[in-house]
Amino acid sequence: MDNKIYIFDTTLRDGEQVPGCQLNTIEKIELAKSLEQLNVDVIECGFPVSSPGDFNSVVEISKNVTNPVICALTRAVEKDIEVAADALHYAKRGRIHTGIGTSDPHIKYKFNSNREEIIERAIKAVKYARRFVDDVEFYAEDAGRTDNEYLARVVEAVIAAGATVVNIPDTTGYCTPWEYGEKIKYLINNVPNVDKAILSTHCHNDLGMATANTISGVMNGARQVEVTINGIGERAGNTSLEEVVMTLKCRKDLPFYTDIDAKQIYKNSRLVSTLMRMPVQPNKAVVGRNAFAHSSGIHQDGVLKNRESYEIMDPMDVGVNDSVIALTARSGRAALKHHYDRLGIHLSPDELTEAYNKFLLLADKKKDINDSDLMVIVGVNRNEAQRKIRLKFLQVICGKNSVPMATVKLNIDGEICQATSSGNGPIDAAFSAVKQLINRKIVVEEFLVQAITRGSDDVGKVHVQVENRGNLYYGFSANTDIITASVEAFVDAISKFI
Numbered sequence: 001m002d003n004k005i006y007i008f009d010t011t012l013r014d015g016e017q018v019p020g021c022q023l024n025t026i027e028k029i030e031l032a033k034s035l036e037q038l039n040v041d042v043i044e045c046g047f048p049v050s051s052p053g054d055f056n057s058v059v060e061i062s063k064n065v066t067n068p069v070i071c072a073l074t075r076a077v078e079k080d081i082e083v084a085a086d087a088l089h090y091a092k093r094g095r096i097h098t099g100i101g102t103s104d105p106h107i108k109y110k111f112n113s114n115r116e117e118i119i120e121r122a123i124k125a126v127k128y129a130r131r132f133v134d135d136v137e138f139y140a141e142d143a144g145r146t147d148n149e150y151l152a153r154v155v156e157a158v159i160a161a162g163a164t165v166v167n168i169p170d171t172t173g174y175c176t177p178w179e180y181g182e183k184i185k186y187l188i189n190n191v192p193n194v195d196k197a198i199l200s201t202h203c204h205n206d207l208g209m210a211t212a213n214t215i216s217g218v219m220n221g222a223r224q225v226e227v228t229i230n231g232i233g234e235r236a237g238n239t240s241l242e243e244v245v246m247t248l249k250c251r252k253d254l255p256f257y258t259d260i261d262a263k264q265i266y267k268n269s270r271l272v273s274t275l276m277r278m279p280v281q282p283n284k285a286v287v288g289r290n291a292f293a294h295s296s297g298i299h300q301d302g303v304l305k306n307r308e309s310y311e312i313m314d315p316m317d318v319g320v321n322d323s324v325i326a327l328t329a330r331s332g333r334a335a336l337k338h339h340y341d342r343l344g345i346h347l348s349p350d351e352l353t354e355a356y357n358k359f360l361l362l363a364d365k366k367k368d369i370n371d372s373d374l375m376v377i378v379g380v381n382r383n384e385a386q387r388k389i390r391l392k393f394l395q396v397i398c399g400k401n402s403v404p405m406a407t408v409k410l411n412i413d414g415e416i417c418q419a420t421s422s423g424n425g426p427i428d429a430a431f432s433a434v435k436q437l438i439n440r441k442i443v444v445e446e447f448l449v450q451a452i453t454r455g456s457d458d459v460g461k462v463h464v465q466v467e468n469r470g471n472l473y474y475g476f477s478a479n480t481d482i483i484t485a486s487v488e489a490f491v492d493a494i495s496k497f498i
């Protein structure tokens with residue numbers, strides 16, 4: 001059996017079910033792209049039949065993300081499966097995740113059914129999903145409380161029906177690590193066709209054992225783990241991605257590996273916390289503020305003499321910035337390169353020159369340049385190089401007693417053109433001037449401004465989604481001037497269909 005552990009991220013599905021953590025489509029695309037950089041194997045990004053918003057997110061993520069498998073959740077219901085298949089239309093590799101409750105309480109109270117009927121429905125759902133995609137994952141909901149003998153029959157039947165992955169969720173977070181590991185081992189030993197599919201863990205943290213249960217599942221034969229960033233999820237949450245990945249990485253006695261780029265972990269943790277407005281507890285393993293902070297004198301002394309005295313992993317391994325080289329307007333290229341290398345971003349000499357010029361402009365306006373700023377600098381670089389339309393000039397007049405006016409100059413495929421327009425605010429005026437120059441029907445569907453961190457001199461990030469001829473296009477930019485960032489993001493979106 002291969003020892004690669006597939007990372008199935010469900011931050012955008014199970015994680016997003018947390019009350020108050022809902023994201024709009026633009027935010028979901030941003031997070032999905034960041035998960036792609038983290039190198040997760042599968043992104044579960046919604047339950048398409050549940051709402052038009054979830055449907056649209058699966059469509060847009062499928063269009064904007066290339067490498068990971070894109071997965072959509074369904075019940076064992078034909079309509080759900082058809083809608084999920086539709087939503088996955090643009091996915092390079094799409095997976096339908098269908099399933100049904102298999103524990104006695106689910107069979108009796110939720111479905112008013114019996115064990116044989118549930119097996120029939122499971123088989124039917126998997127076969128139906130296989131008509132649309134080659135990759136079908138089946139979940140046996142509440143498998144944690146399902147009797148092992150019956151569970152083995154369900155697993156055998158769905159694999160025979162064409163399931164490529166079988167998920168064994170501890171839906172209520174009730175199992176102990178020993179019990180959950182034994183369950184996986186039982187299935188490995190008692191399902192005759194188990195080698196035709198991958199078994200997956202999906203653990204909830206109601207008793208604080210989600211990570212332990214997941215590791216126990218892996219040690220007993222599971223080869224996919226379903227996890228969320230920061231362990232967010234319903235009630236006490238899901239298994240946390242960073243805890244599982246770092247356990248497998250730190251414990252050299254465990255023969256397993258993942259393809260995760262661990263240096264991206266901290267960045268993803270911050271992004272999820274910011275987008276979902278969900279603070280990370282200070283003592284959270286791996287990504288909490290105090291995870292690497294040694295406060296006692298004995299520990300500080302030990303760590304200064306040799307890190308390994310009290311640390312089992314280097315903060316840098318997960319992308320936590322503990323560098324002492326500060327970045328200011330006086331920093332040179334070598335310092336900038338050092339920081340990009342530290343973040344796992346390796347720039348060519350030309351890319352470094354371009355990033356350095358942008359860095360100097362930003363450092364002139366802002367005292368402390370942080371990691372988010374550095375990411376924004378290279379993100380903007382890469383976008384700009386591919387654009388057919390560029391913003392060359394922008395001037396706005398606005399204030400309490402004046403009519404907002406904007407003058408915009410665009411370079412459209414080498415040709416410079418200019419327009420002036422009024423609006424109900426400076427951004428509306430500038431967007432309207434851009435529209436005059438583009439001369440196509442463009443509708444702004446979503447517009448989101450985020451301040452990245454602390455002070456009023458900070459970089460603002462702007463995400464825009466526009467509609468043209470029935471299709472949606474996404475644009476992004478960042479700048480200390482949010483009006484410029486807004487127009488740049490608008491132009492970025494438009495350049496995708498011009």
Ligand code: KIV
Pocket residue numbers: 014139141142167169170171172202204
């Ligand atoms: O916890 C659970 O059982 C689930 C399934 C829908 C996969 O989230």
Ligand code: ZN
Pocket residue numbers: 014169171202204
């Ligand atoms: Zn779940």
